[in-house]
Amino acid sequence: MLETLELLKISTREQDRVEREFNMGGAQSADKGHGYHVLRVQENSPAHLAGIEPFFDYIVGINGIPLDTPESRVLQDQLLANMDKEVVLAIYSTKEQELREVPMIPNRSWTSNPGDGLIGLSIRFCTYEATNEHVWHILNVAPESPAELAGLIPYTDYIIGTPHVTLHSENDFYEFIEAYTGHPLRLYVYNSDFDACREVVITPNHAWGGEGALGCGVGYGYLHRIPKTNKYHNSQLTYQGDLKQQPQQFNDQSLPVEKSHPSMTNTDVVTVIPTTITTAPLIIETPAEPPETNRPQQSQQYPNYHQTIHFNNDKVPLDP
Known part of the structure; x- marks a missing residue:
């Protein structure tokens, strides 16, 4: 995605492309790209207190380094290297169609369960195209x-x-x-x-x-479509040559998610579901596919429905 991975630096050509893709004020919104999709946020975790939203938020950078491939260890390495120190995540919201910076401090003191991770997130690398x-x-x-x-x-x-x-x-x-x-x-x-x-x-x-x-x-x-709230209006990235800016203050707000989700258990750093990374800090889960029996071969036209969605999430088997 980005041709250079130099810390705190983006080439002029890539900067122009990023500014076009994440155009905050224009009519064309950012509808293509990849990042770590936030599937779950643990209550009272650093991510929760920083206002990270499940379903809508995608982590696209950390400390000025873009996260554009699932094989990269940059995210977990940066979290481990900066335990108890501030990191800055670049977050793209598909609901607000805005890119913002979110400062937080990875640590283990927020929970008594070591499996809850450093920031309390369950994530999956995928595209956010037109979500x-x-x-x-x-x-x-x-x-x-x-x-x-x-x-x-x-x-x-x-x-x-x-x-x-x-x-x-x-x-x-x-x-x-x-x-x-x-x-x-x-x-x-x-x-x-x-x-x-x-x-x-x-x-x-x-x-x-x-x-x-x-x-x-x-x-x-x-x-x-979901209306914008503009709640991140004062925390947008302007891309002055790099991903990093001064940390900004955010309200303590996030979306509630059930604590007992059967396929989003947290691990040592963050939970990635599923991905190709197989290193120690992460546990890879491959959710089961639902049964395919009795699935109709042709579409059914319902009088009360018109269209569908494409939402990237883990799959949970249906109850028998």
Whole structure:
């Protein structure tokens, strides 16, 4: 991605490219790139106190060094080398479409469990290409429907993913719902009023007495994307020739995530799920694929659904 890995230095050509890609004020947002996707943030960890957000945040640099390949040990090496000293992470938010700097101090004193890591993150290296486009906006919710019973909130809830499968295309969502009708499904949902994520369990079925398997309308496209909060407006990177700036102050805010997620256990430094790195500080987990039985071969057109998402996350097998 970047042609030079010199500490605190980016070539002029690469600087221009980065500025174009992470254009904070222009109409074109950064929709392509790679980084460490934040899947979970431990409560009261350094990452939590620094305001790192799961699902939306990607770690793209540390101490001025870009993180552009999954084979690199830069992230874990920098954390280990700077234990109890401040490091500065470059974080790209797909929700805010902004790049910001986040200072924090890796340490082991924040937890009594050594397996919680130095900063309290579970991450996975992947692309964030167009992830801000792939969301379902919950519109109307029918009374007594599976959507209402699951607690989906009309107009302020956005479905951003599921731990069961990765949805690659428009038809994947329809097929997923149809294949597992009658099974409890876990969805990751963001609420714009509370600026927070939660996990929702919903059981799609066609026997609830109304239209569709979920009983709610979903909007997709430019008019239905997650609205920006501009909460990082004062912490954007300006790229004056390198990734590093003076540390800035951030509010203590993050998104709540269930503590008992079965596929995001933390390890010595950070948890990487999955990646090609096989060194001691990290444990590599390969989540099981969901069953493929009874998956429809052709797409199903639901009257209350229009599009799908592609959300990079680990896969959790469905309950039998």
